[in-house]
Amino acid sequence: MMEEMKNRFVAIKYNINGAPNECDFEIKSETICLSARSKEVIVKNLYVSVDPYQLNRMKAHSSSQAAISFATAITPGQGIDTYGVGRVVSSGRSDLAKDDLVVGLLTWGEYTLAEPGRLLNKLDPMDLPLPYYVGPLGFSGVTAYGGFYEVCKPKKGESVFVSAASGSVGSLVGQYAKLFGCHVVGCAGSQLKVDLLKEKLGFDDAFNYKDETDLKSALKRYFPEGIDIYFDNVGGKMLEAAVANMNTFGRVAVCGAISEYTGGGRKASPDMLDVVYKRITIQGFLAADYLKCYADFISTTAEHLRTGKMQGLSDISYGVESVPSAFVGLFRGDNIGKRIVQIADE
Template sequence: MASCGCGVGEEVRNKQVILREYVSGFPKESDMSVRSVTMKLKVPTEDSNMNKAIHQPLRGFGVARVLESKNPDYKKGDLIWGTTGWEEYSLIAEKEALFKIQHTDVPLSYYTGILGMPGLTAFAGFYEICSPKKGEYVFISAASGAVGQLVGQFAKLMGCYVVGSAGSKEKVDLLKNKFGFDGAFNYKEENDLDAALKRFFPEGIDIYFEHVGGKMLDAVLVNMRDHGRIAVCGMISQYNLDKPEGIHNLMCIVYKRIHIKGFAVFDYFDLYPKFLDVVLPYIRQGKIVYVEDIAEGLESGPAALVGLFSGRNVGKQVVVVSHE
């Protein structure tokens, strides 16, 4: 989050997390480095080379305060969330997704999570893709993550039976005790994922919110009910593998008339105002809670990113660049 103390035109030191090499396999901390560069706080006349990834700051979703903008919608001092660089001061191209923050009675970090991209992802994925109905059986993998914890709470609010999987006892406890899931299990402790799913879903699964892919997806397919829906938000177990695992049970798609849909939040930005109307009251009334894993300082960014792939984070991983 950029601070607003500096004046436009001033030259500042800008700390950045940069990508040193293209990543093969899962990212390592050594793929990134933190550097400090000199930067003039002035929007350039023409877009510079923003799309080059190597030796440039990583990009991600962040919260920032506007110092200067050519877009009349954004005035100095405005708070925004959207695609920013992993740096203290960021030049944001006009084409990037950007939302002005109107409600500041909630933590600003929420706009990287429950009120930002992961929140809208959960909202669009669950309500638009899964077509949920009261009483349906819902399974969520990576359920304590930035998106999963919300999907589970939306499903509970709708009157569904909700079970989640996660990768540690701490996360399983969180699912059951903090987010109100009906059940949860640690997939690392289950030798037979099919048996685990049958234990929690003797009647089968209506809705699967997919984050992991691989063996979990294969086990879910045989446990889906007729006309089941699978919203594919990610397949984190398969990213950066040289050869992804083979999925063997796709014939269930025919037998059970299963509906699978991959989606990305970018296609649902028009829902953002409606999403806020639904979620802000829930947050204020305490009907939805949100767990963040806060890492302090840009220097902690590389380790925090690497940790996502081993599941070290508990809840939405946030890196604090600056406190206001």
């Protein structure tokens, strides 16, 4: 007789078109068979990622949903896929065995039924904590690495501005930039985060954007010689202010626009005369664009983490029930570093 087990998972009750609330989510239950069929893999989820971009997948309509498979619409009532680390319970794949650790596309739930073709790879932890493979060695890390080195094309000594600098991507970008030899200033939403950027992550300077009434003037103070690179995680007024302070041939890497996701903030409207006459490059990008850099990214970043040249910031809550509050908190700026939910003990 095949063994069966209850799987609890998070779903949205309906499409979310504004700021998310915990009441928009529900914990559902299903029965799964713990004997994998041909080429299927059943994974016990250990750590799963919680990311702002998921909100765009929860909307009734978003231009992002047709852009790439990772951003397809989430159907109300159905399971929600995400990046994470887990342990194999049952495997129909020859390259994965029971009890193997895996990293890849899991779900906001207790178990994942991985069908053939799903992104799922065996994991060798390399003496680093498992949450690192969801954060600095996961998609957040690839985003920071590819965005900084490939999109920003930095030169030693350049001035770099990072918004949402204490977040999962921004905190890594600032550290890559410092290791590369750039002058780095970040902004965040509390004095605690500002202090962390300067004291723990080694930023040259940082400021609380909530204390500034005029962002353009603030950036002029922190970058009297102008900004060469702006790594944008927020969009809106911050993007406008950064463009106004860019140097000639400045580069803007547009990673995210969290201030615009909920529909409540004003959309960015940078001065296009600045863009034209300063010959500024503004480029959007996705982590998937830079999977070709994955081997270099993993070896370089893992070594930096091992030697203490880089710090991995994780904000971890526990239990599948905590996923909705962890997600909603992203849009209040609650998190420091990568927001992760630990679903089960290792």
